[in-house]
Amino acid sequence: MSDNTKAAASATAAESDTKSRIIGVAERMIATKGAEQVSIRDITREAGVNLAAINYHFGSKERLFAEALARSITAINTTRMAMLDKAEAKAGGRSPSVEALLEAFILPLLHTDENECNRYAHTAKMLSRFFLNPDEEIMHMLRPHFMPLKERLLRLFSAALPEVGKTDVEWRLGQVFAIMHHHMLFADLRCKDLGKKLNVKKELRRLVAFCSAGMRATPDGEAH
Numbered sequence: 001m002s003d004n005t006k007a008a009a010s011a012t013a014a015e016s017d018t019k020s021r022i023i024g025v026a027e028r029m030i031a032t033k034g035a036e037q038v039s040i041r042d043i044t045r046e047a048g049v050n051l052a053a054i055n056y057h058f059g060s061k062e063r064l065f066a067e068a069l070a071r072s073i074t075a076i077n078t079t080r081m082a083m084l085d086k087a088e089a090k091a092g093g094r095s096p097s098v099e100a101l102l103e104a105f106i107l108p109l110l111h112t113d114e115n116e117c118n119r120y121a122h123t124a125k126m127l128s129r130f131f132l133n134p135d136e137e138i139m140h141m142l143r144p145h146f147m148p149l150k151e152r153l154l155r156l157f158s159a160a161l162p163e164v165g166k167t168d169v170e171w172r173l174g175q176v177f178a179i180m181h182h183h184m185l186f187a188d189l190r191c192k193d194l195g196k197k198l199n200v201k202k203e204l205r206r207l208v209a210f211c212s213a214g215m216r217a218t219p220d221g222e223a224h
Helices: 003-033 040-047 051-057 061-091 098-109 114-132 136-160 166-194 200-216
Strands: none
Touching: 003 040, 003 051, 003 061, 003 114, 040 051, 040 061, 051 061, 061 098, 061 114, 061 136, 098 136, 098 166, 098 200, 114 166, 136 166, 166 200
């Protein structure tokens, strides 16, 4: 490898590290303060960069925040999509069961590793802060990151629950999302209060059972 090639590779790696560090700082600050309370000056000071670095890598505060949110959303949803692929393949042309679909949605959020639990709790706080006070420009940039999963889940759940209208399926999926969001925020605290570690298999069974009952409920609240 020539000296010029090595220098170019080193510069590219440094740029990538800088961009990743800026995004990490933005994630932490959004989780702590909320997007509307975080300034570019706060981020540059914490990340040890100047305004030119923000402009170079992102172009605007809104695009930086969108990338910070998208990084976490994409990591989770990539795993969910892979699990949905497996569920459809296992169903052999039929519609996967409600339970199989819920497992694909829920399991990627359950971890026994402490670092992973902390990271996902951090993600939940960041998203919670943002969705309490959403920015329409940022939301517009984020839609391509979560719409493919949402549309696929709507299609698969509608096929699994033909007796439930699409509007109701979408509403119920929103409630499942809220339950999982709450779980990400408070499961670790609940385990600490009980003096126990999270039992992933047990927690998955409980969440799937609870959410499947809600997905199958008739409009008047009686389960199918």
